[in-house]
Amino acid sequence: MALEDLQHNFLTGRLEDLVRWARRASVWPATFGLACCAIEMMASGAADFDLARFGMEVFRNSPRQADLMIVAGRVSQKMAPVLRQVYDQMMEPKWVLSMGVCASTGGLFNNYAIVQGVDQIVPVDVYAPGCPPSPETLMHAILTLHEQIRTGEIMKRRATGNPVHLDHAESPWTPEVPVAVRLGTPK
Amino acid sequence: MSEPTVRTAERLEALTAETSEGPQELQRREATPASELGREVGSVVRIDDTPFNPDDVDYERADDETMIINMGPSHPSTHGVLRIMLELDGEIVLRAKPVIGYLHTGMEKTGEMLSYVQGATNVTRMDYLSPIINELSYSMAVEALLGIEVPERAVWIRMMMSELNRISSHLVWMATNGMDLGSTSMMIYGFRERELILAFFEKTAGLRLNLNYVRPGGVAADLPDGWEDDVEVICDTIYERTFEYDELLTGQPIFRQRMVGVAPISAEEALALGVTGPLLRSTGVPWDLRRTMPYLAYDQVDFDVIVGTYGDNFDRYAIRLNEIRESVRIIRQCLERMPAGDYRSQDPKVTPPPRARIGESMEALIHHFKLFTEGFHVPAGEVYSAVESPRGEHGCYIVSDGGPKPYRLHVRAPSFVNLQAIPLLMRGASMADAITVISTVDPIMGEVDR
Amino acid sequence: MELPADAPAVITADALRADLGCFPTREQYHDLVAAFKADGFEVCADLCAVDYLEHADRALPEGVTPTRFEVVVNLLSMSRRERVRIRVQAGDVEPEVDSLFDLYPGSEAMEREAFDLLGVIFRSHPDLTRILMPEDWEGHPLRKDYGTGRVPVQFKEAPGPR
Ligand code: SF4
Numbered sequence: 165m166a167l168e169d170l171q172h173n174f175l176t177g178r179l180e181d182l183v184r185w186a187r188r189a190s191v192w193p194a195t196f197g198l199a200c201c202a203i204e205m206m207a208s209g210a211a212d213f214d215l216a217r218f219g220m221e222v223f224r225n226s227p228r229q230a231d232l233m234i235v236a237g238r239v240s241q242k243m244a245p246v247l248r249q250v251y252d253q254m255m256e257p258k259w260v261l262s263m264g265v266c267a268s269t270g271g272l273f274n275n276y277a278i279v280q281g282v283d284q285i286v287p288v289d290v291y292a293p294g295c296p297p298s299p300e301t302l303m304h305a306i307l308t309l310h311e312q313i314r315t316g317e318i319m320k321r322r323a324t325g326n327p328v329h330l331d332h333a334e335s336p337w338t339p340e341v342p343v344a345v346r347l348g349t350p351k
Numbered sequence: 352m353s354e355p356t357v358r359t360a361e362r363l364e365a366l367t368a369e370t371s372e373g374p375q376e377l378q379r380r381e382a383t384p385a386s387e388l389g390r391e392v393g394s395v396v397r398i399d400d401t402p403f404n405p406d407d408v409d410y411e412r413a414d415d416e417t418m419i420i421n422m423g424p425s426h427p428s429t430h431g432v433l434r435i436m437l438e439l440d441g442e443i444v445l446r447a448k449p450v451i452g453y454l455h456t457g458m459e460k461t462g463e464m465l466s467y468v469q470g471a472t473n474v475t476r477m478d479y480l481s482p483i484i485n486e487l488s489y490s491m492a493v494e495a496l497l498g499i500e501v502p503e504r505a506v507w508i509r510m511m512m513s514e515l516n517r518i519s520s521h522l523v524w525m526a527t528n529g530m531d532l533g534s535t536s537m538m539i540y541g542f543r544e545r546e547l548i549l550a551f552f553e554k555t556a557g558l559r560l561n562l563n564y565v566r567p568g569g570v571a572a573d574l575p576d577g578w579e580d581d582v583e584v585i586c587d588t589i590y591e592r593t594f595e596y597d598e599l600l601t602g603q604p605i606f607r608q609r610m611v612g613v614a615p616i617s618a619e620e621a622l623a624l625g626v627t628g629p630l631l632r633s634t635g636v637p638w639d640l641r642r643t644m645p646y647l648a649y650d651q652v653d654f655d656v657i658v659g660t661y662g663d664n665f666d667r668y669a670i671r672l673n674e675i676r677e678s679v680r681i682i683r684q685c686l687e688r689m690p691a692g693d694y695r696s697q698d699p700k701v702t703p704p705p706r707a708r709i710g711e712s713m714e715a716l717i718h719h720f721k722l723f724t725e726g727f728h729v730p731a732g733e734v735y736s737a738v739e740s741p742r743g744e745h746g747c748y749i750v751s752d753g754g755p756k757p758y759r760l761h762v763r764a765p766s767f768v769n770l771q772a773i774p775l776l777m778r779g780a781s782m783a784d785a786i787t788v789i790s791t792v793d794p795i796m797g798e799v800d801r
Numbered sequence: 802m803e804l805p806a807d808a809p810a811v812i813t814a815d816a817l818r819a820d821l822g823c824f825p826t827r828e829q830y831h832d833l834v835a836a837f838k839a840d841g842f843e844v845c846a847d848l849c850a851v852d853y854l855e856h857a858d859r860a861l862p863e864g865v866t867p868t869r870f871e872v873v874v875n876l877l878s879m880s881r882r883e884r885v886r887i888r889v890q891a892g893d894v895e896p897e898v899d900s901l902f903d904l905y906p907g908s909e910a911m912e913r914e915a916f917d918l919l920g921v922i923f924r925s926h927p928d929l930t931r932i933l934m935p936e937d938w939e940g941h942p943l944r945k946d947y948g949t950g951r952v953p954v955q956f957k958e959a960p961g962p963r
Contacts, residue, residue: 195425195427196425197431198431198432198454199431199454199456199476199479199796199797200476200479200560200561200797202431203479203480203523203560204559204560206542207542207545207546207549210526210538210539210541210542210543211539211540211542211543211546212542212543212546223427225426225427227425237454238454238456240452240453240454240455240456240800241455241934241935241938242372242452242453242455242933242934242935243424243432243453243454245369245370246370246424246425246453248369249369249370250425272461272472272473272476273456273457273458273461274461274949274951275456275457275460275461275949275950275951276457276460276942276947276948276949276950277455277456277457277460277934277942277950278456278457295561296559296560296561298559371936372935372936373930373936373937374928374930374936375930375931375932375936384927384928386927386928387927387928389927390906390909390927390928451932451933452931452932452933452934452935455933455934457942457949457950459918459943460942460943460949461949464949622843622844622879623905623906623907624906624907625844625845625846625905625907625908626907627844636879638879643879643882644882731859731860733873735847735875735884735886737846744846746846746847746875748847748849748873748875750851752855752856752859758851758856759851759852761847761849761851763846763847763849763875767910767911767914768907768910768911770910771906771907771909771910800933801933
């Protein structure tokens with residue numbers, strides 16, 4: 165069959181690229197608002213900042229339907245098992261964005277109650293700095309994540325790694341490629 | 352531990368055990384003592400000195416007719432990480448018990464390690480919808496211990512900023528309440544208007560939330576040039592838009608069905624539970640610290656205290672909506688009468704020397720350095736200061752031992768106390784009304800758990 | 802302001818904010834609060850505990866023996882627009898006072914908080930369990946001999962010297 169016989173235009177591409185493109189353009193975040201940062205996360209979804217521009221306005225309430233967990237706020241010792249459970253309930257492929265200094269390092273609250281960095285519980289893909297990160301910073305982090313998805317591996321499964329359970333937390337999981345968002349425009 | 356990706360019964364049990372909070376949760380009826388059961392069904396016991404009667408509660412009720420379900424801590428309608436356990440009979444809530452602590456941050460402990468200068472950074476993160484109010488009650492407590500006077504202009508700036516903050520907080524409430532009831536447009540509108548105020552905050556203090564703007568001795572910076580125009584615009588826009596909300600919600604039949612007459616609370620019950628703020632005023636008790644125990648310059652401005660009659664959801668909504676208008680009124684008066692002068696106390700004890708002098712004089716440099724490394728010493732004593740936050744009485748209790756750090760910092764968080772009204776409000780309501788109850792009580796978990 | 806007639810306690814007027822300060826003993830505590838309630842203090846605004854571990858010899862009015870733990874109650878009268886602060890010395894080792902739950906049901910959560918964070922026991926409280934910390938937590942974090950739990954900050958992948 166010659167190409168001239170075809171009635172429609174078409175494009176060719178590698179399956180990998182198509183999958184990446186589709187994933188990148190429709191990352192659905194799970195609502196995992198914890199503290200002050202959650203308010204900024206809601207603000208970025210609302211009128212002025214409008215996350216819908218990135219295909220991300222549908223904040224899913226059920227972790228089963230979400231791809232991205234935005235950990236927005238401080239994670240307390242009491243919340244940590246819940247957070248891990250929500251993460252486990254999410255379907256592959258899944259990503260984690262740690263929003264704000266509290267989620268990333270414990271921030272101001274270096275004390276008994278706060279988990280010093282959510283990366284001790286779940287693998288984190290992108291860290292967004294700030295207290296609270298302004299919606300612009302969050303968007304920057306999201307764009308960084310999109311870039312990571314666009315260039316990343318499509319078959320990698322996070323959960324087969326070595327998830328830390330709180331009862332044997334002595335080997336903290338560190339992400340292979342921790343990415344800190346630097347200020348400036350994304351490449 | 353079994354292979355984590357395989358869902359076996361064992362795995363589920365392990366997960367449940369990992370996240371279980373034991374006796375803090377709602378237990379089966381036979382495992383609950385009578386007095387606790389009474390609290391969970393929402394009887395405000397012994398209000399009129401009649402002893403609590405366990406017969407009022409259907410203590411014997413068989414458990415297989417009912418179902419205990421768990422809501423939260425990661426739930427879209429619980430406003431953060433509140434977890435509520437409910438005992439349901441079909442759609443009707445029989446018992447409810449809030450389980451909190453999922454955001455416990457240890458701020459009171461952290462506050463003991465930060466000096467008085469740094470302390471405001473810490474407390475501002477408690478109630479993240481009204482940071483200014485937190486700082487205000489903290490700063491007022493410290494100032495009372497120090498015995499310093501705040502200049503007139505700082506007082507008025509503080510008042511104006513806290514009213515702006517009250518508006519932004521109520522706007523978020525309107526937005527989230529709208530979303531809980533399915534009115535997504537309200538969600539968008541609320542956040543849209545709030546951006547106006549946050550933009551002004553950013554201009555003044557440099558941050559959108561968690562400003563650390565009000566500090567012991569005054570405020571961190573003077574108002575920016577041209578602030579009158581900004582505030583004028585904010586006032587005009589928001590005042591007009593409150594009437595749009597009126598049109599959108601107040602008369603709307605679906606909205607009224609879910610609000611009018613739902614979850615009433617009486618004045619006696621409210622007082623016994625110690626709730627304050629709109630929740631108390633909705634029952635008709637005209638208690639607003641701005642009016643009844645005036646602080647700042649609230650006794651010099653004109654405003655009305657809004658009270659309700661029935662104590663139901665709708666009253667609480669109407670109070671918050673009208674408080675936005677009253678706040679606009681106060682801000683307009685601040686705009687007119689803003690005095691000139693210093694924006695922070697010139698007492699060298701709490702205020703660093705001006706930038707220009709640091710370059711010239713060694714003394715000033717040392718003073719500046721000491722103030723920000725060691726902090727100032729506060730005379731020994733203890734003090735409780737209270738201000739009216741959008742959610743009620745926000746109190747700050749500080750014990751000082753004469754050092755540069757508080758010996759004990761305790762915050763009386765209005766939402767923490769208001770949350771106790773939830774079992775009472777939810778009793779006999781349907782599951783859908785339970786959502787509106789959480790929403791109109793307006794708990795801010797950062798402040799509940801601190 | 803007048804004190805209810807038969808209320809037994811050491812009273813000082815707090816000069817700072819003109820709140821009245823009362824120092825009942827543990828036995829007098831519940832009766833004193835009941836007297837205040839009958840006298841028109843409708844609301845228990847705040848209840849917290851303080852650990853005075855490092856200040857065993859702090860200045861208190863005469864006749865009051867300082868103990869390590871102190872429970873501080875702020876009552877509010879809406880009709881009279883007054884506040885009163887009651888500071889009861891709760892004991893040294895196992896602090897224990899009566900619960901105010903039967904007078905002010907709203908003190909329930911605050912007492913649970915004081916129990917959770919400072920380990921003060923409230924007699925005849927309906928449900929004295931932890932409220933903020935996880936159920937299996939050990940110790941009472943706001944006590945002065947409980948460490949802050951600070952962990953040293955580590956920097957992974959810090960950029961090299963510039
Ligand atoms: S990083 Fe800052 S804004 Fe975010 S949760 Fe922590 S304290 Fe709040």
